[in-house]
Amino acid sequence: MEPRFPGEPLGLIAGGGRLPRIVAEAARARGFTPIVVRIADAIDDDWDGFAGAYYSWGRVGDAVRFMKASGVSRVVACGTVSKRPDFRSIVPSFRTLVMLPTAFRVVRGGDDRLLRNVATFLKAEGLEPLAVQDVAPRLLAPQGPIAGRQPDAAEERALSLALRVAQTLGSLDVGQAVVASQERVIALEAAEGTRDMLHRVADLKTRGRIGRGERLVLVKAVKPQQDERFDLPSIGVSTIREAESAGIGAIGVTAGKSLIIDYEALVRAADEASVAVVGLAAGDGGQASKARQHGAVAGEGAP
Known part of the structure; x- marks a missing residue:
């Protein structure tokens, strides 16, 4: 524009x-x-x-x-x-x-x-x-790998589950974010916001309510009925740090409908924390590997 x-x-x-x-x-x-x-x-x-x-x-x-x-x-x-x-x-x-x-x-x-x-x-x-x-169209998240390492197989399954739940949650106008493992849903965002939800997850982990083998992921997804002029899901360096503190190894966002804030700084933070960041197509089942097969590369289309 x-x-x-x-x-x-x-x-x-x-x-x-x-x-x-x-x-x-x-x-x-x-x-x-x-x-x-x-x-x-x-x-x-x-x-x-x-x-x-x-x-x-x-x-x-x-x-x-x-x-x-x-x-x-x-x-x-x-x-x-x-x-x-x-x-x-x-x-x-x-x-x-x-x-x-x-x-x-x-x-x-x-x-x-x-x-x-x-x-x-x-x-x-x-x-x-x-x-x-x-x-600022360059803020939109591309599909596929965005930053950090690649998600492993357990995280792929967790991303798939979290994406499905986030889309259902969004359709009810409850929240945009979900934390899940490959086995179950861990936390849903409501009025408290993503940051406080991640603090809850960190507390659950500290209290032993999350198993050692559970590979945690965070997904932030646009609501199906959302007016995309306002409040698109966004992640930045603070998201990486809060996710790391909560024991989360991978973050997924809706490709083309989420915002990446301070891309270069986010890439550095994701590398340092060894957190995978991927752009997910709505309905793709959370399979970031599909995007890799189509040639998506970290940073392509990113800010």
């Missing part, structure tokens, strides 16, 4: 983490002028060199007005939001107060419904929601 005119303002609703900065830099390289509205976990992030400001949930209306006044007509939303907005417990600005009935509707339901509601809300405000991959 290219700017409609040189320097076109592009709105970026930025949560926490590295992803929003990567997207902003990619947008700037394409000729956009990023207008960064920081929210939630981004309160203390350094955005020196980019136009924008931090807005609390009580000033959501002011953030929308700021973007529109800056000439923004298209918006990308990404980054970590660890807590949902609770509009009943905040003192809103006048602009947000006017929008409260809509805001209450937006935050109802599971994550997928919330994200669809956000898209509807943005459109109603005259802002076109875009996907991260529209601006």
